[in-house]
Amino acid sequence: MESGVKKFDALVLGGGIAGLEAALNLAELNFSVAVVEKDASIGGKMIRLSKVFPTLDCASCITTPKMAAAAHHNNITLFTYCDLVSLSRNGRGLRAQIRQKPRYVDADKCIGCRQCEYACPVYVSDPEQGDFAARKAVYIPFSNAIPQIALIDTQNCMLCGKCEKVCPTGAVDYLQAPQDFTIESKTAVIATGFDVTPVENKPLYGAGKIPNVITALQMERLLAPHGPYNRVLRPSDGKLPDSVAYIQCAGSRDQTTGIPYCSRVCCMYAIKQAMLLSGSLPLADITIYYIDIRAFGKGYEQFYQNAAAMGIQFVKAKPVIVGSGEGGGVVLRYEAQEDGGRIVTAEHDLVVLSLGLVPGRAPGERAAAPTGPDGFIAVPRPRTAPAVTEVEGVFVAGTACGPKDIVDTIAEAGAAAMEASNYLRE
């Protein structure tokens, strides 16, 4: 179904921190901006984090104001739960085909009261909480989501009709269909972010089958103040872990996974999580197995040294996961490089895989601009124009063009907005 053409000065693909920052900068320069986000809420990966290094600010506290600012800016229009179907040249400008995915809830009618959510009898594992908690089949993605509009998970909905009955505005619409529309803009900023490396690809780390081996993003939820358990527990049995280990470069700097590059943020997020863990589990032993500690940003090395001084163990090794221990622990084996090279077997209550970063695209999905051999958007002049892609008038920011921390992402988003605004003026 085609429903018209919407015109903007700038199109921002992705409503994570990079996209929001770029959009806000452009909007402040009085350009009209469309932000297209594939998820049901803006906020990206950052809003799902607990605290952020090296300041240990809570992630929500930094992200929510930017989300709210974007949502309320007169020059910004948000299109959430929308996929980019294609991006093509339209004279000097661009034309984007966008598909609004059906929420099965009328976005104009929904008032975010959550009555549907309370009425729904279906409990589903909640990926927003690292799959450690449940949500309903009709739900608002998370407490500080923007927009506060419910959607129905049709994979799990059993069409009992309860949500429709309780909805005070008659917003539930089981027959909603995808809607296609066109956005014409003069410029675009790609801020499509990242995903983490799939664990299934790595049998040496248990391929996702060994209990109590979790991903760092899951640990973010365990550490988040509004997380699934409100404290850090081992998922298999709810035990307070006495020993937690991190395996660094799990999926990065690893030819066998096809990801030879460094994912740039894992050292710091592991150290950050270790620090937060030593707050919430003061008696636990925390070990980080690493190849090189890459604490290169402003204040990062000091952060790392503080962590070491706090008693977090840094062990230079590349362990493999052998299996489960008797008490539900995870058994690792590694060569102790700093201890004569002997082979050590160690058991930890909980093991966190510091997964790497890959481009945030569905398999087979085409990128909005040419990519480099690493799959990230190519930047032909990285030294002097780090936000300029190979496509005229199309710019890039954040992890869409390579792994990057939030500080560097925000700088780059400013740069992308600057380049886009200058393109708009030309």
Add this chain to the structure above:
Amino acid sequence: MIMAGENEYGKEGAAGRRKVGVYVCHCGGNISDHVDVGEVCRRIEKIPGVTSVQNNVFMCSDPGQELIMKDIRSGAADRVVVASCAPNLHEATFRNAISRAGGNPYIYEHANIREQVSWVHHGAAATEKAIRLIAAAAAKAERLEPLTPIRLEALRHATVVGGGIAGLKAAIDLAKRGVEVAIIETSPFLGGRAAQLDRLAPSGESAAQVISELAGRVLNHKSITVHTCARIRTYQGYIGNFRIGIGREAPGGSGEWNESGKKDKPAPARGEFVPFAGVYAGEVLEIPEEFSIDTGIILLATGFKPYEPRRGEYGYKEFEGVVTLPEFIKMLALAGRGGDTLEIGGRQIKSVAMIHCVGSRMIPGIHEEDENGRLNEYCSRTCCTATLQTATTIRKTWPRTNVFEFYRDIRTYGRGQEELYAEAARASVMFLRFDPEEPPVVGKSEDNDGYALYARVKDKLTFGEEILAPVDLVVLSAGMEPNDVSDMVAMMKLPVGADRFLQEVHPKLRPVELSVAGILLAGTCQAPMDTGEACAAASAAAVKASAVLSRGYVELDPFVAEVDGDKCRGTGACVQACLKEGALELVETLDGGEKALRAQVNAAFCIGCGACAAVCPEGAINVKGWTLNQYEAMLDAIVSDDLFEEERPHATAG
């Protein structure tokens, strides 16, 4: 007591007219894990004048802000208190929410119950302190008046301090947006430290080309004026309207200028790239001159200098053949190509040791502090890749020259950098890993092995084996230090971090701004960065500057001193106490037909410090939004036990 308390709150007829809404944030669990939010709300509800008490998991989230907006729109509240984190994080967020709901943003008061309560206290004491702070904020809120921000015209002009990569990039970006730009550069050249590089890591672009491209655009842009051999001498004004005094001098006797041969050779042409100096920006002065520039924004891109190893540090300046990486890069660029072995100054270099983290990642108790007691504890970010690139170049150009790298961690974090590391390994660069406690030792070779020096280390990659590398040359990967800008730091009152780099307001919320409004920063004056990162930072700073300058005006918070003309007797005590030149003066006015001196505030200059209010014998001067009666109300509320009465045994009945 109880009656008296109620009367306190009811005084001045405030209750009944003002409706205070109090909004308490859980901050996920940051606050509510330690403060009993339910209890807080229950008690705060009892305060006369408080008409709405709400709480939310994240008040800063959209649903949280909506609570406030709903109350403002419905008239349930006309004064707002949010109890949450420190005001520097979200005061602006909540003021904006009030504005969106049609309220005046200055009817807002913030109570910090996170940094000042839940992060430092626990249990009942935390809850009680939160209640007291909120009660104080509510008492003040009742006495807040709507205010109008001060609007000032902003000059469409920016001054970029520093003509390195970051400064050039920012200047180009700003000029493209139609802003007039002045670049203030201390040397006669543009390009900064990058000019001392040959190839830029990891992708190998020629530094000369990159600089020439940027500098060429700067020199040819009609909106950009370049002032070389120039320094900022004086500074005054405020965002949108700064006046800076510039001094230009004949080029100093230091390095680059002499090398480019001013005395013996004709000066280079304007726009010409002079190797290891930069792009010559045109005519230099014989006679010093001074002038001033009126500008709306000051963007600092003052850059870095390489760490200068101490005499004797890894044999530096003690043994011939120990050099820093920048020195070595220059030697390599000048070395002849051809032959299997690197030759420098007619000497065959069969083997090179490169030592990482020299002047970076220093650890108290292990590394020696400098004469000022300083240690560079930070990582300099760029040296690993620069070292690897140099090592790889050597191995590929002169295959019979061996390279040993002594490192702690290889930090090839960026795009294309890990690949460079792999390439170095494939090119048979030898890697030896050392512990900071046991750094490599450089010494003069005593054997007659044909090598002048050796570097010895306990190599952690081979389980602590002692390895001695005979070498002809030792290269120290010197880290970055910020350029000395202490004159500007003092003049402009700029914040500097413990690492001595300039300190941004917040690394994520306001990464390119300094705490002085209208002064931005970009590049390596903030932290070590490579050229691409410095360009991104420069553009990010430029986009913020553009937003201010293209609006044409700036709005400042109206928290400035205000003189009550009826009370002022012109004692001048306030003018004496005033900390900001130009903010307060005595002017002659007519008072009942007679000439009299009265204090007058220049709102643009006033920083709202309150020094004047503290000294005025007549109580004739107040800071708007922070008046003495507001303070008194806060104090009364904070010491009052009214909200806790029920817990205490009633000694008497009244």
